Amino acid sequence: MTENKTFYITTPIYYPSGKLHLGSTYTTIACDVLARYKRLMGYDTFYLTGLDEHGQKIQQRAEAAGLDPKSYLDPMADEVKRLWALLDINYDKFIRTTDSYHEEAVQKIFEKLLAQGDIYLGKYEGWYSVSDEEFFTESQLAEVYRDTDGNVIGGMAPSGHEVEKVEEESYFFRMSKYADWLLEYYEEHPTFIQPEIRKNEMVNTFIKPGLEDLAVSRTTFTWGIPIKSNPKHVIYVWLDALFNYITALGYGTDDDSLYQKFWPGVNMVGKDILRFHTIYWPIFLHALGLEAPTQVFGHGWYQVDGRKMSKSFGNVVYAEPLVARYGLDPYRYYILRAMPFGNDGNFTAENYIDRINFDLANDLGNLLNRTVAMINKYNAGKIEKGEASEFDVSLAEVAQTSLNNYHAAMDKFEFSVALSEIWTLISRTNKYIDETAPWQLAKAEEDKAKLNNVLYHLVANLRVVAALLQPYMHATSEKIFAQLGLIETQIELEGLEMDYDFVNPVVAKGEPIFPRLDVEEEVAYIKSTMDSDSDGAAKVEWKPEEVDLNLTKDEIKFEDFEKIEIKIAEVIAVEKVEGSDKLLKFRLDAGDSENRQILSGIAKFYPKEQELVGKKLQIVANLKPRKMMKKYWSQGMILSTESPDGQLRVCEVDASVPNGSLIG
Numbered sequence: 299m300t301e302n303k304t305f306y307i308t309t310p311i312y313y314p315s316g317k318l319h320l321g322s323t324y325t326t327i328a329c330d331v332l333a334r335y336k337r338l339m340g341y342d343t344f345y346l347t348g349l350d351e352h353g354q355k356i357q358q359r360a361e362a363a364g365l366d367p368k369s370y371l372d373p374m375a376d377e378v379k380r381l382w383a384l385l386d387i388n389y390d391k392f393i394r395t396t397d398s399y400h401e402e403a404v405q406k407i408f409e410k411l412l413a414q415g416d417i418y419l420g421k422y423e424g425w426y427s428v429s430d431e432e433f434f435t436e437s438q439l440a441e442v443y444r445d446t447d448g449n450v451i452g453g454m455a456p457s458g459h460e461v462e463k464v465e466e467e468s469y470f471f472r473m474s475k476y477a478d479w480l481l482e483y484y485e486e487h488p489t490f491i492q493p494e495i496r497k498n499e500m501v502n503t504f505i506k507p508g509l510e511d512l513a514v515s516r517t518t519f520t521w522g523i524p525i526k527s528n529p530k531h532v533i534y535v536w537l538d539a540l541f542n543y544i545t546a547l548g549y550g551t552d553d554d555s556l557y558q559k560f561w562p563g564v565n566m567v568g569k570d571i572l573r574f575h576t577i578y579w580p581i582f583l584h585a586l587g588l589e590a591p592t593q594v595f596g597h598g599w600y601q602v603d604g605r606k607m608s609k610s611f612g613n614v615v616y617a618e619p620l621v622a623r624y625g626l627d628p629y630r631y632y633i634l635r636a637m638p639f640g641n642d643g644n645f646t647a648e649n650y651i652d653r654i655n656f657d658l659a660n661d662l663g664n665l666l667n668r669t670v671a672m673i674n675k676y677n678a679g680k681i682e683k684g685e686a687s688e689f690d691v692s693l694a695e696v697a698q699t700s701l702n703n704y705h706a707a708m709d710k711f712e713f714s715v716a717l718s719e720i721w722t723l724i725s726r727t728n729k730y731i732d733e734t735a736p737w738q739l740a741k742a743e744e745d746k747a748k749l750n751n752v753l754y755h756l757v758a759n760l761r762v763v764a765a766l767l768q769p770y771m772h773a774t775s776e777k778i779f780a781q782l783g784l785i786e787t788q789i790e791l792e793g794l795e796m797d798y799d800f801v802n803p804v805v806a807k808g809e810p811i812f813p814r815l816d817v818e819e820e821v822a823y824i825k826s827t828m829d830s831d832s833d834g835a836a837k838v839e840w841k842p843e844e845v846d847l848n849l850t851k852d853e854i855k856f857e858d859f860e861k862i863e864i865k866i867a868e869v870i871a872v873e874k875v876e877g878s879d880k881l882l883k884f885r886l887d888a889g890d891s892e893n894r895q896i897l898s899g900i901a902k903f904y905p906k907e908q909e910l911v912g913k914k915l916q917i918v919a920n921l922k923p924r925k926m927m928k929k930y931w932s933q934g935m936i937l938s939t940e941s942p943d944g945q946l947r948v949c950e951v952d953a954s955v956p957n958g959s960l961i962g
């Protein structure tokens with residue numbers, strides 16, 4: 299192992315504000331796969347994960363549970379550790395930001411930044427989202443709420459979470475001073491932010507419009523690391539949290555040898571927190587004279603059944619029940635196979651079961667079963683290589699290409715691509731069985747050597763398949779190694795070759811590694827586990843901010859809505875339009891200088907159109923007049939509703955509302 303062959307990978311540290319779901323297990327498994335891969339490639343690897351335990355959100359959660367924060371947090375931390383044990387996450391360190399070494403190091407860092415003038419005392423006036431633990435200026439809000447006098451009384455962060463007004467003394471970090479440096483840094487380190495498209499978003503949305511100084515302390519709650527020189531302030535939770543990546547390695551403590559060895563490393567995060575990791579984080583580090591991470595990778599989000607996971611939709615997926623019923627390896631496989639890393643993707647119960655049935659039971663499971671059964675039947679379990687045939691040449695080509703592509707994909711964190719390369723090799727090997735038809739070769743004694751050679755190639759390929767699968771599902775790999783008669787329980791991936799001299803026979807009788815599942819039954823099972831806590835009890839909590847508004851069009855801003863003038867109009871007369879079976883021609887009193895005319899395509903739904911006379915309807919009054927059927931002006935639009943069965947009804951209002959009244 300050479301001195302500089304080290305690899306450091308981190309997950310975000312999760313807020314222990316609730317039970318961790320599929321989303322958090324996604325990043326953690328991805329990092330675990332990467333760490334295992336690098337270890338098998340001969341890297342000295344360090345894998346860090348942990349919890350982000352300070353901040354207003356945690357304080358509120360603890361209060362809601364009637365506990366002090368630490369009593370709330372300790373069982374949560376135990377639960378998270380149990381989850382990682384269940385998912386076989388092989389981390390090297392689990393940091394909690396309430397660990398004293400971390401708190402002390404962050405205090406020192408803060409004082410240093412203060413002493414060198416990067417942090418100064420000021421007053422913060424603006425908006426704060428407790429859910430995101432993030433500050434916003436009014437212009438950064440996705441929506442603002444106003445009272446009747448037009449004063450802003452609240453708003454919504456881009457994440458959809460409510461913000462609250464904050465006005466307090468606060469320390470600020472001089473972000474603005476480092477904006478140019480950061481842009482240059484991006485230029486000089488083109489792979490710092492991955493995937494590439496996310497870099498443009500950071501530059502155009504956040505840096506180019508001007509980086510504002512960042513508030514880095516709070517005084518209106520207490521659950522945080524106190525500032526040494528002014529303890530009525532607690533350190534902003536994001537400054538505290540980001541530094542975990544180096545305090546965990548001993549930075550700022552008596553022994554920083556791990557920091558010296560492993561930093562800088564790779565920070566793996568979700569796209570929603572990329573801004574903190576690619577703007578504030580490298581700037582904080584640079585201000586301290588430290589190196590930025592080698593890379594920040596912002597992966598996409600898992601949705602479930604096409605929607606954001608939320609208890610109110612009843613679609614929150616947890617790992618525990620899936621692992622309990624189908625085992626761990628299908629979960630680890632599915633989560634990285636089902637969506638390209640970096641993109642958003644969708645979990646569905648059907649897809650989960652299909653992947654187990656097709657990829658694992660059929661493709662991989664059958665290849666192993668057939669191979670083991672044939673070797674026992676035709677050659678008493680012995681593996682003997684013979685002379686290469688024409689089929690072997692083509693098989694070897696595909697195998698070598700898959701192997702190369704697999705490594706290339708792993709280097710780029712393209713997990714789903716790496717897996718599909720393994721499946722290319724599996725399918726090609728299955729095809730090789732059909733091409734070579736061992737059952738035919740078995741019929742003639744003179745084909746014995748050919749037959750054995752075919753069987754050798756099946757085992758050789760399966761050995762490589764299982765080796766490449768190790769970072770993803772090492773228990774399955776071990777089972778395959780055992781069935782193939784290998785004594786190794788682990789195979790190094792560095793220098794892995796297709797050719798291999800087998801000494802032991804395959805096992806006498808192989809066990810199927812993945813049973814086939816009944817789709818309907820299992821889909822029903824998975825659905826029954828969604829939105830439930832560990833005891834399986836349904837917990838539906840109404841959170842207005844998480845309600846899917848079921849829109850068919852994009853959202854509009856209030857200013858856009860204000861452009862539309864909706865009025866009450868009384869039907870004075872109505873008649874069918876000659877030459878059209880859809881249109882009715884209305885004469886309406888909308889409080890204008892005279893009656894106006896509107897054509898509306900509702901004839902089919904009002905066969906007795908005269909019933910409409912005297913009704914008060916709603917119209918869009920300022921829609922640009924247009925000519926219909928080449929001769930009739932239509933001066934607005936009558937609002938109608940469409941029920942799911944396609945029936946249209948006009949929107950009536952009470953007869954007491956005066957004609958021409960504005961709606962808004």
Ligand code: MSP
Nearest residue numbers: 310311312313321350539540567568569598599600
């Ligand atoms: N505590 C901060 C991170 C501090 S790191 C110095 C935080 N915690 S979090 O628990 O809210 O989120 C942690 C990670 O989970 C984020 O990277 C987020 O993107 C990820 N995910 C949350 N839901 C997710 C999905 N549905 N799918 C994929 N990842 C998701 O932010």
